[in-house]
Amino acid sequence: MFRLGGVSSFPLPFAGRLFFSPLFSLPPLASHLFARPNPSVSISSTSAASMAAPPVAKKARHEMEMFGDVRVDNYYWLRDDSRSNPDVLSHLKAENAYTDLMMSDVKQFEDKIYAEIRGRIKEDDISAPVRRGSYYYYERTLTGKEYVQHCRRLITNDGPASVFDVMPTGPEASEEHVILDENIKAQGHDYYSIGAFKVSPNNKLVAYAEDTKGDEIYTVYVIDAENGTPVGTTLKEVTSDIEWAGDDTLIYITMDEILRPDKVWLHKLGSDQSSDHCLYHEKDDKFSLDLQISESKQYLFVGSESKNTRSIFYLDVSKKESGLMTLTPRVYGVDISASHRGNHFFIKRRSEEFYNSELLACPLDNVSETKVLLPHRESVKIQDFQLFNDHIAVYERENGLPKVTVYGLPTTGESILQLQGGRTIDFVDPVYSVDSEESEFSSKILRFSYSSMRTPPSVYDYDMNTGTSVLKKIEKVLGGFDASNYVTERKWAVASDGPRVPISIVYRKDLVKLDGSDPLLLYGYGSYEACIDPSFKASRLSLVDRGFIFAIAHIRGGGEMGRQWYENGKLLKKKNTFTDFITCAEYLIENKYCSKEKICINGRSAGGLLMGAVVNMRPDLFRVAVAGVPFVDVLTTMLDPSIPLTTSEWEEWGDPRKEEFYFYMKSYSPVDNIKAQNYPNILVTAGLNDPRVMYSEPAKFVAKLREMKTDDNMLLFKCELGAGHFSKSGRFEKLQEDAFTYAFILKALGMVAPTSS
Numbered sequence: 001m002f003r004l005g006g007v008s009s010f011p012l013p014f015a016g017r018l019f020f021s022p023l024f025s026l027p028p029l030a031s032h033l034f035a036r037p038n039p040s041v042s043i044s045s046t047s048a049a050s051m052a053a054p055p056v057a058k059k060a061r062h063e064m065e066m067f068g069d070v071r072v073d074n075y076y077w078l079r080d081d082s083r084s085n086p087d088v089l090s091h092l093k094a095e096n097a098y099t100d101l102m103m104s105d106v107k108q109f110e111d112k113i114y115a116e117i118r119g120r121i122k123e124d125d126i127s128a129p130v131r132r133g134s135y136y137y138y139e140r141t142l143t144g145k146e147y148v149q150h151c152r153r154l155i156t157n158d159g160p161a162s163v164f165d166v167m168p169t170g171p172e173a174s175e176e177h178v179i180l181d182e183n184i185k186a187q188g189h190d191y192y193s194i195g196a197f198k199v200s201p202n203n204k205l206v207a208y209a210e211d212t213k214g215d216e217i218y219t220v221y222v223i224d225a226e227n228g229t230p231v232g233t234t235l236k237e238v239t240s241d242i243e244w245a246g247d248d249t250l251i252y253i254t255m256d257e258i259l260r261p262d263k264v265w266l267h268k269l270g271s272d273q274s275s276d277h278c279l280y281h282e283k284d285d286k287f288s289l290d291l292q293i294s295e296s297k298q299y300l301f302v303g304s305e306s307k308n309t310r311s312i313f314y315l316d317v318s319k320k321e322s323g324l325m326t327l328t329p330r331v332y333g334v335d336i337s338a339s340h341r342g343n344h345f346f347i348k349r350r351s352e353e354f355y356n357s358e359l360l361a362c363p364l365d366n367v368s369e370t371k372v373l374l375p376h377r378e379s380v381k382i383q384d385f386q387l388f389n390d391h392i393a394v395y396e397r398e399n400g401l402p403k404v405t406v407y408g409l410p411t412t413g414e415s416i417l418q419l420q421g422g423r424t425i426d427f428v429d430p431v432y433s434v435d436s437e438e439s440e441f442s443s444k445i446l447r448f449s450y451s452s453m454r455t456p457p458s459v460y461d462y463d464m465n466t467g468t469s470v471l472k473k474i475e476k477v478l479g480g481f482d483a484s485n486y487v488t489e490r491k492w493a494v495a496s497d498g499p500r501v502p503i504s505i506v507y508r509k510d511l512v513k514l515d516g517s518d519p520l521l522l523y524g525y526g527s528y529e530a531c532i533d534p535s536f537k538a539s540r541l542s543l544v545d546r547g548f549i550f551a552i553a554h555i556r557g558g559g560e561m562g563r564q565w566y567e568n569g570k571l572l573k574k575k576n577t578f579t580d581f582i583t584c585a586e587y588l589i590e591n592k593y594c595s596k597e598k599i600c601i602n603g604r605s606a607g608g609l610l611m612g613a614v615v616n617m618r619p620d621l622f623r624v625a626v627a628g629v630p631f632v633d634v635l636t637t638m639l640d641p642s643i644p645l646t647t648s649e650w651e652e653w654g655d656p657r658k659e660e661f662y663f664y665m666k667s668y669s670p671v672d673n674i675k676a677q678n679y680p681n682i683l684v685t686a687g688l689n690d691p692r693v694m695y696s697e698p699a700k701f702v703a704k705l706r707e708m709k710t711d712d713n714m715l716l717f718k719c720e721l722g723a724g725h726f727s728k729s730g731r732f733e734k735l736q737e738d739a740f741t742y743a744f745i746l747k748a749l750g751m752v753a754p755t756s757s
Helices: 001-009 028-033 086-104 104-118 319-323 538-544 563-567 575-592 606-617 635-640 647-653 658-668 696-708 731-748
Strands: 063-066 069-072 128-133 135-141 149-154 177-181 193-199 207-210 218-224 233-246 249-255 263-267 276-283 286-291 301-307 308-317 325-328 335-342 343-352 357-364 371-374 380-388 391-397 401-408 420-424 431-436 445-451 458-463 469-475 488-493 500-508 520-524 547-552 599-604 624-628 681-687 715-720
Touching: 069 343, 069 658, 086 104, 086 325, 086 391, 086 563, 086 715, 104 249, 104 731, 135 431, 177 207, 193 233, 193 380, 193 563, 207 233, 207 635, 233 263, 233 286, 249 286, 263 286, 276 391, 276 431, 301 335, 308 319, 325 335, 325 343, 401 431, 401 445, 458 696, 500 538, 500 575, 520 575, 538 547, 538 731, 547 575, 575 599, 575 606, 599 606, 599 731, 606 624, 635 647, 635 658, 681 696, 681 731, 696 715
Parallel strands: 308 335, 520 547, 520 599, 599 624, 624 681, 681 715
Antiparallel strands: 063 069, 128 135, 135 149, 149 177, 193 207, 207 218, 218 233, 233 249, 249 263, 263 276, 286 301, 301 308, 308 325, 335 343, 343 357, 357 371, 380 391, 391 401, 401 420, 431 445, 445 458, 458 469, 488 500, 500 547
16 A cells, blocks of 8 residues: 555546536536636635635644754644544634635536536446356446446356357346445445455355445455345455455455554454464565455465565465465565466566566476566566466556557467467557456456547457457447547657656647647656556546646656656655656646646645645746645655554655655655745645545645745645545545536636625
8 A cells, every 4th residue: 555546536537427518618507607717817816705814723843853953843733643633623624614715706616517527427327247157247326326336147148158248238138136235335424435346256255345434444244145145254454455265265454553464364254353364474564465366266466565575475275274375585676476377377577687577487386497478678668467368468568658468378288388479459549548457367358448538438358369359338428528629649848867758638629729828737646656647537528628738747756657767756866756747847838738827737645745846846837736635744754654654665755764865855845845935826635534645744734835825825725524545435526526626726727707605
């Protein structure tokens, strides 16, 4: 677990699907609220709400000294591990009330944005069905309901169904069975999330992991798949990593007091959790455990990983009594992932020498005897692989874009470990996103999902023998959406030290003038080797259809350009992340995509750190900044090993208990670098139950900004008191958050006229 959580929010497709007319018209009641931006008008200064005084956090001097350096944190008191301090809660509620007041004059407009966003959704829908044994499994959404139903249908035809077949829904179809309705389970909870939904091999049982607070501490329930009857006892305070090892055994992971996944357990159905057998305990606090099952379902793999080292244990599902066996020993700087086919383990290995990874195989009975299947390449990063009985699909990255290459694998003979052919799947957009989906191990069909910033999420079945792709499901976007109205581009900005930084761009070609007068929203992340590939988000149309350009800066610290791209944006090179983002913003301004008066920026979590750093470094460059659950108190957090994630992240940010890292980290940590200067309009969000970025970090950031900044621009703080890192859990609730954020951006740009509340 790490602060990657922000990746899955604002710019990406997971938060929701949504309506705005491609003719750029507004619903009648909202038309009077919209205007093209006028940077000379400060909407906030004309609003009655702006006359209200913002909350002022009390100051209580707290000194922290290290290496002869004294830091004073007057807002340290805002941190409360119990999250129940009445003074803290009172302050957070005051901030929320102030934010509501400041946004009350555009509340009608926010509601209209929400209506158009929600109007783009086909609310009653099903996901692309997945075949498991004798059933099709899928998720169903219902009109007006926040959560999904988990469903299945029995496959009624006698012979083996083609994977290309559409699941029958007519009179010949079997009756749909709802295994679990999250809408019912969520009743009485402000937050509800299922982190895992695992069907037993014989299709008779389901294990699911439930979180009702947003703190990512799960309870696992096992139910009968037919009647929903509970089976056995619950597993409490576990991660969402659970897997079946046969039909009567679960493997799961628990966490230590700082929420580090540190123990893997074997649980026999019918027994109490207290009697479960611990298969492995990871005692090094820089390492965390994860769990994965092979595509063949015959082996479970337990990974023990830090930020740059990963070793693997395996469990033979048919011989559980043998316990975990070591597949690869821990070697510092070597990162391993593995799967299984036939008599061999397949291994992706990264090392300092082979930094973009190589693909290997070894016999089950001699794991030290490895053979290279796909060698390391300087320009191509092996990101992942997916095994089949007769094929292997390799997910790679080249020149900043994902690619999928399929090879044949013989099942017998001397060439059993010889990759055959090598067919790369073609994609049509200049920038796009591709992800693997669940496929049948015995099948010739590879299933993957595809989208771009103008192509809605699409599920394809790809015949690995013929090279034919069949579209199985595309997310329907209502309201007259036409992908041909939008342009996607890949541009390159040149950093001051030489590297070319890719930028992905989308805009509506009939609305954008590209003369510097267009508003632009630039998103960035740049940490943990995460790849922020350009994908579709329907709610984003509420900006793009108002003439916005949307762009993603693929900055160092991310993984888009390979492993070295990441290495050059971490530890003592972390500032490259921030300067790359500034370079991208300057490129967009110089090339007439926008101007300083029209550029807005957004990032979440570690991307929120990016926001905090760049508004301190170049506040003159941006008009609006949105920092979601931002990791902004970097130095204080990384000095405290009692805080979740700290020990495991010393390899990402550095260990500030060492002088070199202390002073380098202090030089960019946003809270430590706030100064008396003008800042952009800023919106900051937090979640009270967030285990990844403690709510107090953004709270302190806002409090200190209020004290120090010299402008009258908006500074709003919104803390969800019943949610965590990923904010609210309901699909419509997430759309409401998008509408609020867009309303803030449009208000700050002067693109919406206030109304009396």
